[in-house]
Amino acid sequence: MKKLSRRKLIVSGLAATAGASGLAVAARLAQKYGLVPPDRGGLYGPGATLTYAAQRLLTRHSLAREFSRSQISSRPFPNEIGPPTEDFKRLQAGGFADWRLTVDGMVHEPASFSISELKSYPSRSHITEVVCEEGWSYIAEWIGVPLSHVLNLVGVHPQARYVVYVSAEPDAWDSIDMADALHPQTFLCYGMNGSDLPVPHGGPLRMRLPRQIGYKNLKFINRLTVTDDMKKFGKGRGSAAAEAGYAWYVGI
Amino acid sequence: MATSGSAQVPVEAFSSRVSTAPVTKPAPRHSALVRVTHWITTLCFFALLVSGIELVISHPRFYWGETGNVLTTPLFQLHIPSSRRLVPTGYGYVLPDQNGWSRALHFQTAWVAVLTGLLYAIVGFFTGHFRKDFLPSKAELSWRGFWGALAERLRFRRPSEAEGASYNLMQRLAYLLVIFVLFPLVIWTGLALSPAFDSAFPATVTLLGGRQSARTLHFFVSVALVVFLLVHLMMIALAGFWSRTITMITGRTGTRTEGS
Numbered sequence: 006m007k008k009l010s011r012r013k014l015i016v017s018g019l020a021a022t023a024g025a026s027g028l029a030v031a032a033r034l035a036q037k038y039g040l041v042p043p044d045r046g047g048l049y050g051p052g053a054t055l056t057y058a059a060q061r062l063l064t065r066h067s068l069a070r071e072f073s074r075s076q077i078s079s080r081p082f083p084n085e086i087g088p089p090t091e092d093f094k095r096l097q098a099g100g101f102a103d104w105r106l107t108v109d110g111m112v113h114e115p116a117s118f119s120i121s122e123l124k125s126y127p128s129r130s131h132i133t134e135v136v137c138e139e140g141w142s143y144i145a146e147w148i149g150v151p152l153s154h155v156l157n158l159v160g161v162h163p164q165a166r167y168v169v170y171v172s173a174e175p176d177a178w179d180s181i182d183m184a185d186a187l188h189p190q191t192f193l194c195y196g197m198n199g200s201d202l203p204v205p206h207g208g209p210l211r212m213r214l215p216r217q218i219g220y221k222n223l224k225f226i227n228r229l230t231v232t233d234d235m236k237k238f239g240k241g242r243g244s245a246a247a248e249a250g251y252a253w254y255v256g257i
Numbered sequence: 258m259a260t261s262g263s264a265q266v267p268v269e270a271f272s273s274r275v276s277t278a279p280v281t282k283p284a285p286r287h288s289a290l291v292r293v294t295h296w297i298t299t300l301c302f303f304a305l306l307v308s309g310i311e312l313v314i315s316h317p318r319f320y321w322g323e324t325g326n327v328l329t330t331p332l333f334q335l336h337i338p339s340s341r342r343l344v345p346t347g348y349g350y351v352l353p354d355q356n357g358w359s360r361a362l363h364f365q366t367a368w369v370a371v372l373t374g375l376l377y378a379i380v381g382f383f384t385g386h387f388r389k390d391f392l393p394s395k396a397e398l399s400w401r402g403f404w405g406a407l408a409e410r411l412r413f414r415r416p417s418e419a420e421g422a423s424y425n426l427m428q429r430l431a432y433l434l435v436i437f438v439l440f441p442l443v444i445w446t447g448l449a450l451s452p453a454f455d456s457a458f459p460a461t462v463t464l465l466g467g468r469q470s471a472r473t474l475h476f477f478v479s480v481a482l483v484v485f486l487l488v489h490l491m492m493i494a495l496a497g498f499w500s501r502t503i504t505m506i507t508g509r510t511g512t513r514t515e516g517s
Binding site for chain 1: 313323325326357366450451452456459472
């Protein structure tokens, strides 16, 4: 009886050690391969991490579904935007000719671009669905320059891990990992359904990444910062939304 | 002598009755795996239900096809207030936004529920749990057997002691439906709502007829699961709520408490 319980003790001790070191190894590997999101802490951190890791493993290079022109929604719902700031009103009055997108952080040549400069680069479009976390959706044609094109122009340092993007709306900022930043469907979007991007939809410039939920597609983008560490931004959870209790990665 | 002899008889009868009981520990009514996964699933069910209701409140309109929003005609609408100002509800007020924690709780719980379900399904196959406990016998599988079993259930009689040791036809069919149809469907329709998952596996959503169809189906399957839960609780109440609950916790049938 004594022998048995001792054996049991040793076996369960070994199992616990193996389990704990297995978890530690898994955590190190996940960190190394970029499978841990900035909002990994807190009560819902484990779920957020599992979702991000699983979707990164499954969907790193996959393309969001694209639709035919006939499927474009006749009445795209723009959702609410805050009241415009004085700065925004002034820029809008000037036809956004003075709108600048500044790019800084871990890049070889920090730069700033006007909308017409962005339009002078090879333009791309895709007909994709905007999916709101509330449940509703619509399909539109989105026109812009791939974010990867602009990142190549400024030259991103090899150790860069995230691109932070900031909106002209107060306290609106977000970030994506390099897998999403370099994804061919991730656009700095300035056009919609054949014309300039309307202000209610984020004009003159919004982030468009069709593999993530709507709130990740921030409107009125005027700054990009490339970084290797999200702890340097805000509370370190990766976005203003994550600080308000919403997930940083929203592939679902 | 005579009195002591006659007094001996009932004692012997009693002891012989005891000795017919199996000396080895009887197999539990529910295996440890069934009991543990049952209660984890119970917790998950309530977390998913509460967070799911909360998410519906942010947009209590349902559509069919690929797209749908407040500018399009819904398939149907729940007549409840909403947590979003731009959703037309007919109510003069807007509920507070609770989607942040609701989404986080919903997805984190879904992970626990799916992993628990996978463990249960894999072990259940290898131990013959589904075949032995849930698969109806050939004799039971006739329309006459089906209607008889259904009529028996609809009389809402307290089941006999013998019935507590196994599952009747209605229970077998209900559990098979939930485990092999409703749970897989609710996972499928839920995954279809992920644009990232759909980018890797587009058939997940296209086979359902589009994103909004998937959302509406996710809602219907969830309603079906809630109906199952209500019937499940009603049947347990009929059979003796505490004795059956204790059986699902300890694995032993509480025959002494059954009568009380």
